[in-house]
Amino acid sequence: MRTFGSKPTARARRLAAALALALVAAGCGAMPPQAPLRQAQKLNSATGGIAFACGQAFQLTEFGGEHGPGLAALDAKAAQSAHKLRRVAARNPSWIYQGETVAEIAAAGARKLRGCGLHGAAHVLTR
Numbered sequence: 630m631r632t633f634g635s636k637p638t639a640r641a642r643r644l645a646a647a648l649a650l651a652l653v654a655a656g657c658g659a660m661p662p663q664a665p666l667r668q669a670q671k672l673n674s675a676t677g678g679i680a681f682a683c684g685q686a687f688q689l690t691e692f693g694g695e696h697g698p699g700l701a702a703l704d705a706k707a708a709q710s711a712h713k714l715r716r717v718a719a720r721n722p723s724w725i726y727q728g729e730t731v732a733e734i735a736a737a738g739a740r741k742l743r744g745c746g747l748h749g750a751a752h753v754l755t756r
Contacts, residue, residue, distance in 0.1 A: 664724035664731065668717050672726045672734065675717070678710030679738050683745035690746060700746060707742060707750035714738055715754055 664672060682703050689699045714735055717724075722732035729737075735754050742751035 662721075662723055662725050664717070664721075664726045668720065668724065669726055671713055671717050672731065675710045675714035676734065676738065679707055679714070679741060679750070682707035682710065682747060682750070683741055686745040686747055704747045704749040707747045708753050711738065711742065711750045711753035715756075718754075 663669075686700060686703050689703070690696050714731075718731045718735045722730060722735070724731045726734060739751045739754035742748070742754070
């Protein structure tokens, strides 16, 4: 019997280490249906790219004049982010990321892209 102040046995130390390792391992990674870390990072990058492109498009079209070439460049850049989002959605549209399913995020991204005039990128998400 172990008393207060006595040293733990080697078996008790191994058991404690195994328990600590199990607790650490259980805390690693997203719990289903959360998007796994690598996919969540891609979603973060894709949604950030879409938001940035839309912000740039709104600034570009704020004033009169020819916007075609500038919008085309932004549309192409936003399409890269849309493709990234679409690839994650194709893997598992029911994954949860920041409280929404990936399918909902893709649909919202398409609406946002259409709303800011980046229709080519929006089409990537609606195919």
